[in-house]
Amino acid sequence: MRFETGVDIDAAAERVWRVMTDVTRWPEFTPTMTAIEPLGDGPLGIGGRFRIKQPGLPPMVWQVTEFTDGASFTWQATGGGVTTVGTHVLTPRENGVSVRLGIDQSGPLSPLVSLLAGGRTRRFVRTEAESLKRRCESGAGV
Template identity: 50%
Template structure:
């Protein structure tokens, strides 16, 4: 399964990035996340791990696999038969607006079954995260 959402945000990229990288506070701006527990200490970056609890989904441990400070991060969660990869990309435009692209990919032998059973929920959660991030970042103006 591949799902992608792009949202335009009328806020500085620094504000948007600060919200994105503070994963433990995501539940404050999206109902698609119940709780996030950082499992590694220190600054959030490549190699960081967090346990993410989402409504009606089993908790998953996500590991940051790619990190470009202020611009993007990708993390992955692996379970037997399924790898889920989520990317978060921040792009600043000449007019000062920001685009955030959220991508969710699921691969592996169980990806088709998971897409059938939970694909609609996963797509809804990505849309909720985009809308919540936009709302929170724009309110901080």
């Protein structure tokens, strides 16, 4: 299963990047995250690991697999026969940025997971994009 959504944000790219990569604060502004706990020291970057708790889902450990400062990061989690990859891409535009968020699930049980939880996954990704937009445009947070 692959799902991607995008949102245009009327805020400086530096601000959007700061909010998007300050992952431990996501539960402050998006209802799809209950808690995000770093499993190491330092800022978000390659190899960084985070335990994420989301409503109605078991906690999962996500590890950053790709990181381009100021532009994008990708992380993945594996569990229950499914590997989930989350992408976060920031593209500057004339009056702000465009952000694309994506989820890709693969593995032997991914068709079943998609059937059972695909709707919730799509809602969560859309909600996260809309929450990021509101947070960045409001001036709250970092």
